[in-house]
Amino acid sequence: xxxxxxxxxxxxxxxxxxxxxxxxxxxxxxxxxxxxxxxxxxxxxxxxxxxxxxxxxxxxxxxxxxxxxxxxxxxxxxxxxxxxxxxxxxxxxxxxxxxxxxxxxxxxxxxxxxxxxxxxxxxxxxxxxxxxxxxxxxxxxxxxxxxxxxxxxxxxxxxxxxxxxxxxxxxxxxxxxxxxxxxxxxxxxxxxxxxxxxxxxxxxxxxxxxxxxxxxxxxxxxxxxxxxxxxxxxxxxxxxxxxxxxxxxxxxxxxxxxxxxxxxxxxxxxxxxxxxxxxxxxxxxxxxxxxxxxxxxxxxxxxxxxxxxxxxxxxxxxxxxxxxxxxxxxxxxxxxxxxxxxxxxxxxxxxxxxxxxxxxxxxxxxxxxxxxxxxxxxxxxxxxxxxxxxxxxxx
Amino acid sequence: xxxxxxxxxxxxxxxxxxxxxxxxxxxxxxxxxxxxxxxxxxxxxxxxxxxxxxxxxxxxxxxxxxxxxxxxxxxxxxxxxxxxxxxxxxxxxxxxxxxxxxxxxxxxxxxxxxxxxxxxxxxxxxxxxxxxxxxxxxxxxxxxxxxxxxxxxxxxxxxxxxxxxxxxxxxxxxxxxxxxxxxxxxxxxxxxxxxxxxxxxx
Numbered sequence: 015x016x017x018x019x020x021x022x023x024x025x026x027x028x029x030x031x032x033x034x035x036x037x038x039x040x041x042x043x044x045x046x047x048x049x050x051x052x053x054x055x056x057x058x059x060x061x062x063x064x065x066x067x068x069x070x071x072x073x074x075x076x077x078x079x080x081x082x083x084x085x086x087x088x089x090x091x092x093x094x095x096x097x098x099x100x101x102x103x104x105x106x107x108x109x110x111x112x113x114x115x116x117x118x119x120x121x122x123x124x125x126x127x128x129x130x131x132x133x134x135x136x137x138x139x140x141x142x143x144x145x146x147x148x149x150x151x152x153x154x155x156x157x158x159x160x161x162x163x164x165x166x167x168x169x170x171x172x173x174x175x176x177x178x179x180x181x182x183x184x185x186x187x188x189x190x191x192x193x194x195x196x197x198x199x200x201x202x203x204x205x206x207x208x209x210x211x212x213x214x215x216x217x218x219x220x221x222x223x224x225x226x227x228x229x230x231x232x233x234x235x236x237x238x239x240x241x242x243x244x245x246x247x248x249x250x251x252x253x254x255x256x257x258x259x260x261x262x263x264x265x266x267x268x269x270x271x272x273x274x275x276x277x278x279x280x281x282x283x284x285x286x287x288x289x290x291x292x293x294x295x296x297x298x299x300x301x302x303x304x305x306x307x308x309x310x311x312x313x314x315x316x317x318x319x320x321x322x323x324x325x326x327x328x329x330x331x332x333x334x335x336x337x338x339x340x341x342x343x344x345x346x347x348x349x350x351x352x353x354x355x356x357x358x359x360x361x362x363x364x365x366x367x368x369x370x371x372x373x374x375x376x377x378x379x380x381x382x383x384x385x386x387x388x389x390x391x392x393x394x395x396x397x398x399x400x401x402x403x404x405x406x407x408x409x
Numbered sequence: 410x411x412x413x414x415x416x417x418x419x420x421x422x423x424x425x426x427x428x429x430x431x432x433x434x435x436x437x438x439x440x441x442x443x444x445x446x447x448x449x450x451x452x453x454x455x456x457x458x459x460x461x462x463x464x465x466x467x468x469x470x471x472x473x474x475x476x477x478x479x480x481x482x483x484x485x486x487x488x489x490x491x492x493x494x495x496x497x498x499x500x501x502x503x504x505x506x507x508x509x510x511x512x513x514x515x516x517x518x519x520x521x522x523x524x525x526x527x528x529x530x531x532x533x534x535x536x537x538x539x540x541x542x543x544x545x546x547x548x549x550x551x552x553x554x555x556x557x558x559x560x561x562x563x564x565x566x567x568x569x570x571x572x573x574x575x576x577x578x579x580x581x582x583x584x585x586x587x588x589x590x591x592x593x594x595x596x597x598x599x600x601x602x603x604x605x606x607x608x609x610x611x
Contacts, residue, residue: 059552
């Protein structure tokens with residue numbers, strides 16, 4: 015009997031202990047974890063209110079209206095336009111917790127493009143938040159954004175600005191550029207100097223770490239099989255090896271030394287099937303407002319590629335610096351898009367446009383690799399340049 | 410029936426071990442998620458049905474092991490009230506993040522009839538895994554730590570508690586105008602641990 019009472023006491027105490035843990039309340043609809051997957055991490059964190067479930071859904075039109083209000087209020091004399099802009103940014107991030115990069119980017123450009131806005135807040139460190147947000151939503155054009163800001167003399171003496179810019183360069187693999195940006199910071203007398211020095215030290219440490227890792231990886235790679243480059247196969251760097259997996263994009267790189275694609279092409283009048291190689295156009299100037307504003311409108315990863323027309327001498331001479339040439343997409347119903355150069359000269363009198371090389375490219379490279387294609391089709395052209403050696407002939 | 414009761418019974422010492430284990434994985438998770446140490450200095454470990462990351466840094470282990478042993482001792486003596494992990498900027502010493510674990514200890518004896526409580530160990534582990542999962546999910550709202558930061562652990566104990574010689578007294582390291590997010594809590598039926606994180610949001 016005593017034991018039973020003891021058990022009951024323990025049980026009642028045990029019940030009391032269980033009640034300490036407020037499990038039912040935690041699992042209510044406002045539990046932030048339920049929505050955390052639908053939340054994009056932001057550079058400066060989110061407020062608690064933003065973690066709660068939003069009852070009213072805000073659409074893009076409402077966001078546009080709110081931005082218009084902000085821009086209108088910014089024109090009032092004595093008004094802190096930057097503060098209004100930052101408040102709008104917080105509101106937007108709280109209501110559009112994921113996605114909407116393009117919309118947000120457009121809005122931020124509208125804010126920055128207000129007449130005299132950059133000039134008014136040239137030395138105001140709050141502008142860094144705006145540039146950061148623009149960079150984070152620029153779809154991989156963060157470096158250009160910081161370049162644009164500094165070239166417009168915004169926060170030209172703010173060390174944090176250069177540190178961010180340098181980090182973006184480093185993340186993009188442009189390590190030399192990353193160093194240059196920090197040097198530029200010193201040239202422009204950015205403060206605090208310690209921040210730049212620390213960033214330089216950290217950059218060099220990471221670089222050393224990467225170097226060591228690459229070396230250790232390289233030692234392991236020595237054991238792996240390599241193909242030796244023969245004839246048309248492109249090599250990796252200056253070495254004799256060629257990649258096991260061959261990508262047309264690598265093979266088509268005009269900077270590859272061993273393939274001599276361009277020199278062979280210049281001497282061959284026409285390639286069978288009207289196939290034109292791709293050529294990388296020079297990147298647009300980051301100072302160009304229009305270019306930066308429309309980064310989301312262009313398909314970012316292919317926007318800088320056009321098809322080199324070997325017949326058109328004007329483009330051949332210097333396609334990367336041509337200002338009169340515009341890149342436009344070829345309309346197609348497929349998921350694969352090729353961008354071509356707008357060239358009215360090539361349109362035949364019948365009104366039909368030039369033949370679409372897209373289909374040829376797709377068909378050819380489904381069946382064989384780029385090198386194999388070149389070996390078959392350019393061999394005839396190469397024979398003209400390669401002399402047959404007659405060992406019986408007297409020299 | 411008796412067997413089941415024995416399996417579900419948890420003592421003060423056993424609870425202290427479980428809570429210490431939670432702190433071990435919790436602190437390591439925070440260090441990894443908040444990138445206080447390079448990610449390649451962590452190794453994966455399966456625990457509570459999760460893949461957790463635990464440091465391999467010898468110096469960090471040398472700091473954490475005696476700390477957690479002392480925490481376990483205080484837990485088993487019912488002297489630990491709160492553990493706080495403070496993350497502060499190296500240059501300015503400003504506290505940027507504060508992980509607070511409030512501990513409530515039930516009135517249990519170290520020995521005797523009132524020495525155990527009943528709770529399924531599986532349930533306890535499930536609750537612990539919920540908290541650890543939330544620590545991982547917290548990166549969705551916490552700000553990026555862009556400046557170099559360091560961390561420290563603060564312990565709140567009962568008044569008459571003696572600390573080891575190499576421990577010093579400290580301030581609360583609070584953050585002014587901070588945001589505070591409540592994480593889930595768990596209970597071993599002897600100790601209940603309530604977690605929250607404070608940070609500076611812009």
